[in-house]
Amino acid sequence: RTGCAASRNVRTIAMLTAAVAFAWTGPAPLRVSTRRHRPAVMDDGLVADVVEDGPPAPLEVIQDMSTDIGQKFGPTAPAHPWAKPWTNLYEQEAVQLVKARSQLLKQPLKDDMANDEIFVSKDSIHILKHHGSYMQQDRSLKGKDKAQSYQFMLRLKVPCGEIPGPLYAELDDISNKWGHGDLRATTRQAFQLHGVLKSNLKDVIQAIANIGSNTYGGCGDISRNVMTPPVHFPNNKAYVYCQQYSRAMADLFKPMTDAFVELWLDGEKAHSVEYWQRDIGEFDLDKVRSHDNGNGIITGHPVEPLYGLTYLPKKFKIAFTVPGDNGVDLYINDIGCVVIMEPDGETLKGFNLVVGGGMGRTHKKEATFARAADHLGFVKKADFFEAMKAILAVQRDHGNREVRASARLKYLVHTLGIDSFRTLVEDYHGKAIEPWAPLPPWKYLDWMGWHEQGDGKLMLGINVVSGRISDTAEVRLKTCLRVLVDRYDLDMILTASQSLVLRNIAPADRMTVESTLKEHGIKMIDEVDAITRKSIACPAFPLCGLAMTEAERVQPDINAKLNAVLRKLGMANDDFVTRTTGCPNGCARPYMAEIAFVGSGPNAYQLWLGGSPDQAGRTGQPTSLFKMKYDDLEDTVEPIFTMWKTQRLTADEALGDFCHRVSIPAVEKYME
Ligand code: SF4
Structure with a gap:
């Protein structure tokens, strides 16, 4: 392949071949109001479009609405057709129609928020996610009490995990006044707040907006919080570009509907400029967003030029990093971007891009799986935004909207293969993607402890167990952070491992900051055991509706059990990345861990082994232990650790690398 034209020819042949299995029947009829279309397999194996009289099918409603508002390209009319096992032409799953009918993410939520119920309707739950909120119930309650326990989780959009001191102070107040009195640092570098009642939701969102932040894009079928390493190195250009372009992408892919302003801010x-938008003005992103390269990236929708009427098939995650620093878990993202500098170390050359990572899966449904992203290639700085728009447009037009469990970009990349996916991106982009720029090995860097920022100030990374910012009898973390923010005017950055980094600490304040932390029971990182430091867990019970068992609340106990077994085996100096989730949805990225416990039933976990210690491009593998009883955890891991200790090639061969090398069946045989 020598370029786009050649690749298109190759692709055309591939399409014709594939057509025997699932024929492309041409662009969807865009305006059909009284007829139903259905696919029919003909004698020759091709799929025909049969038109019958009858009321409009739900999908035709979407098609009619797209046409009415002038949308030219989208999932029923891709600018560049590509044969695949789904078409999005004859049926789409229900959430797509909910989005299409929502009047750009407003209804029926707006009406539901005006009534006196303590909950919102099923359709509103889907729309509310795009505003950064999930409706939850307290699952520890029963009957009438449970029925009265409707409450809302709010997740902020904080690109790069940046939390200015005043925003933390506001969230601290909000959580005390309207929430459960605590905050939760998520695995995507955001804060979420639990326990807000419907009647208070508007006040809370207004308060967050008034301090220069927001919640839209925290959840929903749009681009989520954009992640970066949690550092502040103002004189290190690679990290500076990493964060600047992350903020730019957060802005470029934000939804353009005025739904957020209309529903919550009257x-x-x-604010015309939020705090994280401060250094991206030079990009003129409104112009970049609507720029039409003539290759079908721009939908034609008058409000949402990139997303169109039905937004994306499902959530969309982006992370940035610099070569060598993989604290963000780059390969779990829909798009991962690696800053590539010119040899002078000062000039941005462009970005390496990975595509198609994702964690969510369903137990015993083999069609769903965790996947580490593939290397797409390199794009020059000047082409970066258009290339990112092209990838988004490919997922918008070709992602699976028929089966929600198969809607993430990872399934499209997996189905097409990375080479065909790259060709499709190039068709939208109008340019070739260049070869991947060589990179040094990845390292898992969590940025805990003291670090010089390079501008005369200091950063201090503090471990937060499972991300819970609260006060207990022994550890008064929430109170302490408020004291530090108020007294020293500090800002913070949330990490991808649910911890936080305090930044802009004057060297003269180092001792008093440290003593303040210790007075409140907070350990310095050298007092935190390595297993705890490398562990993360999702919230799970009692509020997550999908949880099958505990995660966050048992993680400290799991860490204690793992440490006890290591000590028993004389392995106290060994450690590994361990993660726990309450269900296979994978919010705490368990499938990248060296050893993971994935909830599979009450007090039961599926055991996963073999992820990379640096999360460097592969997932772990499931063992046949599908329902490991929680009480059996120590007995389960002891033979695994024994085998690792006695059969590792070198003293520093990591647990995940060891299990990956010898294979999961070999580990299981040893366990027998
Ligand atoms: S992994 Fe499952 S249980 Fe945990 S927070 Fe996510 S959806 Fe809930």
């Missing part, structure tokens, strides 16, 4: 924008 039509008045709280």
Whole structure:
């Protein structure tokens, strides 16, 4: 392949071949109001479009609405057709129609918020996610009490995990006044707040907006919080570009609907520029967003030029990093971007891109799987935004909207293969993607402890167990952070491992900051055991509706059990990345861990082994232990650790690398 034209020819032949299995029947009829279309397999194996009289099918409603508002390209009319096992032409799953009918993410949520119920309707739950909120119930309650326990989780959009001191102070107040009195640092570098009642939701969102932040894009079928390493190195250009372009992408892919302003802010924008948008003005992103390269990236929708009427098939995650620093878990993202500098170390050359990572799966449904992203290639700085728009447009037009469990970009990349996916991106982009720039090995860097920022100030990384910012009898973390923010005017950055980094600490304040932390029971990182430091867990019970068992609340106990077994085996100096989730949805990225416990039933976990210690491009593998009883955890891991200790090639061969090398069946045989 020598370029786009050649690749298109190759692709055309591939399409014709594939057509025997699932024929492309041409662009969807865009305006059909009284007829139903259905696919029919003909004698020759091709699929025909049969038109019958009858009321409009739900999909035709989407098609009609797209046409009415002038949308030219989208999932029923891709600018560049590509044969695949789904078409999105004859049926789409229900959430797509909910989005299409929502009047750009407003209804029926707007009506539901105006009524006196303590909950919102099923359709509103889907729309509410795009505003950064999930409706939850307390699953520890029963009957009437449970029925009265409707509450809302709010997740902020904080690109790069940046939390200015004043925003933390506001969240601290909000959580005390309207929430459960605690905050939770998520695995995507955001804060979420639990326990907000419907009647208070508007006040809380207004308060967050008034301090220069927001919640839209925290959840939903749009681009989520954009991640970066949690550091502040103002004189290190690679990290500076990493964060600047992360903020730019957060802005470029934000939804353009005024739904957020209309529903929560009474039509008045709280701020024209939010704090994280401060250094991206030079990019003129409104112009970049609507720029039409003529290759079908721009939908034609008058409000949402990139997303169109039905937004993306499902959530969409982006992370940035610099070569060598993989604290963000780059390979779990829909798109991962690696800053590539010119040899002078000062000039940005472009970005390496990975595509198609994702964690979510369903137990015993082999069609769903965790996947580490593939290397797409390199794009020059000047082409970067258009290339990112092209990838988004490919997922928008070709992602699976028929089966929600198969809607993430990872399934499209897996189905097409990375080479065909790259060709499709190039068709939208109008340019070739260049070969991947060589990179040094990845390292898992969590940025805990003291670090010089390079501008005369200091950073201090603090471990937060499972991300819970709360006060207990022994550890008063929430109170302490408020004291530090108020007294020293500090800002913070949330990490991808649910911990946080305090930044802009004057060297003269180092001792008093440290003593303040110790007074409140907070350990310095050298007092935290390595297993705890490398562990993360999802919230799970009692509020997550999908949880099958505990995660966050048992993680400290799991860490204690793992440490006890290591000590028993004389392996106290060994450690590994361990993660726990309450279900296979994988919010705490368990499938990248060296050893993971994935909830599979009450007090039961599926055991996963073999992820990379640096999360460097592969997932772990499931063992046949599908329902490991929680009480059996020590007995289960002891033979695994024994085998690792006695059969590792070198003293520093990591647990995940060892299990990956010898294979899971070999580990299981040893366990027998
Ligand atoms: S992994 Fe499952 S149980 Fe945990 S927070 Fe996510 S959806 Fe809930």
